[in-house]
Amino acid sequence: RRYAAYDKHDLYRDYPKFRNCYTMCAKTRMLDTHTPHWGDSGKCMAMGTTGMTMPLQMMLRGYRVYGTPEVAREVWFSNGKKLDGIAGDIYDAEPQELLERVEGELNQQPGPFVSHNAGGYGQAALEAPSRKHPRGIAMYYGRTGGHGHEDRLAIDLLSNNVLMTPDMGYPLYTGHWPKRIGWTSHVISHNTCMVNDKGQDRSSFSGKTKLFADAGPVRVADVDGGKVYPDVSTYRRCLVMVDVDDVNSYLLDLFWVRGGTNHRLIQNGGGPEVETTGLTLTAQEGGTYAGKDVEFGEFYDGPSNWDYDGTGFMYLKDVEKSGPAERFAVDWKMLETWRTMPQDWEAHLRVHNLSPVDEVALCTGVPPEYKGAPERLRYMLRTRYGSGLNTQFVSVLEPYATEPFITSVRSLGTLSSDSDFGAAVEVVLADGRRDVILIRENEGKLEAGGLEMDGRVGFCRFEADRPVAQVLIEGTALRAGEVELRLPASAVRGKLAGWDDGNVENTLLKLDTALPESTLAGEYIIFDNAERSDASYLIESVVDAHTVGIGSNSLVERFVDENDYGKGFIYTIAEGDSFIIPLSASWERQE
Template sequence: ARALIADASDTYPQTSVYRRTLVMVDVPDTATAKDRGYVVDFFDVTGGHQHDYSLHGPTGKFTALGGTWYAPEPGTLAGPNVKVGELYDDPVRGAKDFKGSYLNYAGSGFQHLVNVQRLKSGAGDFIAEYIHDKDPNARLRIRVLPQPGQELIRAEARVSPIKYPELVTYLVARRTVDADKQELSSKFVAVLEPFSTEPFIAGVRRDDLVQTSEFVKFYATTEITEMSHTITGNAVTVTRSDGTRDIVIHRTDVFAARFTPDNMPPLTTDAEVSVVSLDVKNQPIRAFFAGGSFLQIGDRKFTASEYKGRITALEVSAGKLHIRHFGDALTPDLTTLPGRVLHLSNSLRDTVHTITAATREGDDLVLTVKDDLRVGLVHVNSVEGRLIHSKTALRLFAIYRGTTLCNRADQPLATVLEAKDTGELTLTAPPTGKISPGEDLWMIDAAVGETVRLPAILSWQK
């Protein structure tokens, strides 16, 4: 299995949690099917009063399997009286005489979704199936798993009104609360099953982990509603067509998660993500976890530890980081590092880089990363204390916070506190070296002294 977590709590000013966790689970080959797998998608969001979780497959044939739908509604998802393409939520750009840029439009985009239908019943049985219009053997099934207060909507939109006018069907899971109520917290879950001719998933079940006063314990979903406990994670059980099962646990709380599957001893873990595969006799045959220290299946316990260190030197042009480990941290097996994701952090930002090579130089671990450490370039117009003025358009300004400003010789000059799309940079302190108008400066995604870590990962197969 593999896991990817994207955390962006400051995406909206009203969100305190905005996190996507994707878990890819491999399915063993058969004589007639190879290279199979599926993805469990967890989306956690807290803040605001309306949450929309949108998914879609390719253009082509769409089939709604299971569930009963209300008749299509007039208008668009934005409302029965909102026309297709009407900028109803941006009066400036929506004005008839507007001739400026639409680049910073921050509306919903709901005015592009038509033929809106809402699920009447059967949320637990509904499956969306897509068959690609250019390849009938490229197919996808999507299951959006129910949660209390969730509404499921389907609608259509053009890929591009002019260049690619074909319609694609969207699924939108929506949860809302009244504006005068406390902020909304949602945990959306979906299972995405790509296949060529025959699907391999027979059934999917969602259970929620609940924080009690004593420990994290599992209850059925209906019991959660009655008890009004806080959901702190999810367990998704995927039953394959051959009778084997995968249990995917996604933990979002500081406490260890405990889940008891049917006909199984309890599973306990402090990992952010864990996967246990069971054969038809309910015996564990695979185990995986990431971002924790242990996974216990009954009396059997699997453990792993993360690696932590600090950057001691950089070779920017070569993409190399020299790292000295903290305390008693053991240097990992170098052969296991290529392909792993290295986490870098300072007080302003967290970022990641994929490792392509690993060697040792004395006490240092030397890691080569895949992507360029130079992530931005600005042409300086003027400097005022902690302000750098530039006319360079920084469209990816949000990623520059916490980067290191360097000259062409890769000499570090300052740390970026804030960047604006207009090109202005605010530094944490005045530059340590001279910066002249007309000079080009790099923004580097690493710095000497920054903390690095390799999260604990364990993979076991019987």
């Protein structure tokens, strides 16, 4: 509590960034129910109802100080999404008044889910709007040291009330526990890409956002993973989420890697068994993915301590392999290990592969043996070999309940060079509609499937070869027959002229470029900054032609000297940093 008679020091007043301690949990959640288990957190496939929360009494103290709807909502989450039992304390003249204030803040019904990017934390979450049929995917690009894992650019897909691409969560034992070192914390157990059969460099502080946007039935997150591997110039993942209807969505998953001699895209699913199409697999007799003579858990390529920098392959068993392949699919039937769903519940994840690989392997991994965790999960590893590799892994992820909603998926062409990747993909839906998605690493022209684009991301949905919906993101033109979407510019670009953080409720960014008359509130401004953290911020308001507000977000990165606060702060962005605000447009045929 504050003591009004003493005003020399005030934690809340003197350190405005402290305010975000009371709202930070919201930035880690997906779909208001789940905080992904990045690093040493949670248990494999475990889901709650609130995601990460802070202690209730702490949140009540924060609400007394700040009194905002955002903090009131976190009070509600901390109390298990209910208001029963919330009251003031013996020092309040009217203890019930606090509950009445919180109730007043929460009086309105929540709106549709909205995708959000937490740059300081390092998590991009794409969420379909439906609250009746929640579904979304998160990609992690934050810290990997300490209690973190080698999980840069890993994904966590939540659909049909189950975690479909589960992280391992907290290790069974900490310290120099061999399985923690060679499996649970190692890149090999995570849904990301391994390069040169090594673990990721944990000293890399954060990835950086390249694109984050939401328009119509399409939303996209494109993140550069940073320097997690030496001699690798590109380590980047782009996710495009497309809504089919109010119930279903699919994802186009592109992983771009330049450099190295082998690239392994690691993919698991929330179940121990899979069905495949388009693959001819041969079972290996005994052993592990490290070889038929290497036993499960046997450290064959390094010490079983924190100096280990090997493959982790000895923790993958029941190995089946295929030679070169390109167009195939793997379907996981999900487990519901925590037994909270009805008896007839069923869910699947089908992964459609659309890019050439030199080897496909299916293996079994064993999560930490906590009560309720799955006993085993099936993994797929797709590998490319070569010298100075440029790899674009192209996949479509189809989460469904009992019947697939996709009839076919095919590649309509790709781009792959030292400076640009790109892909064109056709998805035919079970009801006969046909989607075409065009995407490029850098803005430019691309044409396929009856669709022409000048931009980064283009989408068109056809019914009987007639366009019925289009989306253009960071582009100037998208055309299908006589239907054309145009934007006067693909993005607002410029440099940071300065900022004003005097109002803790709304940090203002001063830009050297005049802003368009169209509203930018709800879009993201993305800086090309030199500091270690990502610098992408949601624009909450447009103040004038050169000023945007980013709400209570703090620009403070850290102290200049943590032993001498008087030396001030280092900031995440600096005057002169370049920025981009991607623009988008969507169209839907009205009958």
